[in-house]
Amino acid sequence: MPALSQAFPASELWTLPGGLRLAFERRSGPGFAFDLRLPVGSAHDPVGQEGSSGVLEEWLFKGAAGRDARALQDAFDDLGVRRGGGVGPEATRLGVSGLLDDLGASLRLVADVLLRPDLPENELPVLTDLARQDLDSFQDSPTDLLALEARRVTFPRPAGSPLAGFAHPPSGTLEGLEALTADTLRAHLEAYGQAGAVLGLVADLEPEAALGLVSDALGSLRPGRQPGAEATFQAGQRVHVPDPDAEQTHLSLTAPGISPGDPRWLAWQVALTALSGGSASRLFHAVREERGLAYAVSASPVLLGGQGFLTAYAGSTPARAPETLEVMLAELARLPQGLSADEFRRARSGLRASVVFGAESMRARAGALTRDVAVFGQVRPLAGLRASLDALTLEGVNDFLTDYDPVSSMTIVTLGPSNV
Template structure:
């Protein structure tokens, strides 16, 4: 396990533990294992029942968060400085000494099935799952289920889960590949000794990244005959976090979809009134960066919406204007600054930095890098960037689009 620590003279603390096991690591045929296991872990630990464990967190007055993502499970806690050790000890109990009462499994399985049913009533969430399934199909022969299912699993996967399989899956959760981001008022040596003393017994675990093999040119339509909207999702290759062009790519995304002055907002919503919602965002899977674009439109205007989205992506290689560059850089600088102000945000940032970039990126260094970045730097990158090539398109609605 790697510890990313930052000292702040504050009466509070925050930590964010990232375990490199997410829903993509669910065993083939046991989709939903990670999501169910995360819930099961908090049904009692360290000799406490589920109610006693919850009371122990509440008695400390801490805020708890986290959850199961595609590539990792996160456990985060924040509170007052005096409660750091007992809060970390409770998380250690959850991971090292869970009760795992089998009587709770039927209830948890039923809740997971309800989540899957609710997914059908959320077109945007359902589209996101279907878009991943089309763009990142599971490689043949992989022991992992991959990125094409929600954390709640699949009906078939949930039906196959049992206590033995979940306990075996828990053995993957350990120190290997894990990162703990901690912000508190103490010496670095004290932080190291605290984490070692409390989490030192955590099993070795497994760090086995799930590759994201992008299916270039994928096309799919999810029929929803009664839907009043057509939802569109586009996925294109991007830039990896460790690549030198990461910052230029972030600036380009800010110009594309960074507020009311952004290209997508203006072209899709303001100028043509095609859609109320339109956005573009980066996604990181398998240490690679990808660009995803979303919009929802009426079925009649969905083909035109897709045409405009494609046109805006196609003109990115022509470069940004000076005004677009300055707005995007200012927005990214503000995001970096304000995102690190809160203890919880900074703890999560430390964890994310180490997991994605291999090191902590000092805030001062990030601001300096942004200040040194020029319009020529960004446009030089964009001249060689073609998001249209290999683009995948997935739609959800009453009828398939001609272009999709």
């Protein structure tokens, strides 16, 4: 078996003069993958112009550097690359993967999209109409509606903030889409630049060659801005959203967690994996296997505004929803009692496996490089991350859990035909 230093190659991290951070990892093979994160998402839409980031991301690909939308798509297709990305609450991402010989051309195409977009105004009515259709689809998805309402209750927009915040999807709102114009979207584009941007790149190149390709393609990107949307947690809220036609009652629970820079971060990850990390996890066993209360039940960490939060979800029949909530709260309240040795062993092993297998794909690794720099401020070497997991002990995790009480400040939002 190869040594960890050989199995997990070293990474490089540079900051371009304009502020763009490049995280690079060399990996042998014929391909490449890069993931560009621009720190502007739907939470940064201007108030009254909700949908700006989502519509703008679509508009950027309607032509660039003299190519119309079809020619731009053909240019990507001619390279044979896979393109992905999208708009989230706090960032817009552009990902490309393909053969190594096409890396430079792919970077230049992305640079054309960001630096030299055509932004044809005749496309805007089509894009805003598509966004409205996406909003219509939310009405048919109780889980999406619940997630939006939970964000609105749990992380309301601070009074006086010019940013729309977390209580709308990337598609925006009907009122916000109506207010969008070519001029407002062009003004919003000025935020998309090097400030706070991160590019994760995996390819078989000398580090200096990788830096040169990225600098040549993206070094002239506008300065941009790094807006910050506040995620001010509202503790102890209890809200029910009536939906008389729903066949299920959906439950959303949110509580403070651990921030990425906190030394207890990995201990928290182990605890959440024991809580909801497979068929042996506490929530799955107590809610589904023992009592048959819900088909779907889960808990996971969420990062907003640089902070960590625990979120949990379940969907149950209206008659059994109160019991489902009771059991979920009981399992969360049991966390300060600590994990058993078997729970700790399974949870840590699961995280260790995810570290190794998550690095197998170039695309996944490029995304992980970007996330590490954006969230932790540095690349977490895989060998070091695995060593940190190995160094965790049952006693250490349980010491952390002694003081971790998510239930006391939990905010609960439910959606269904009757209150829970």
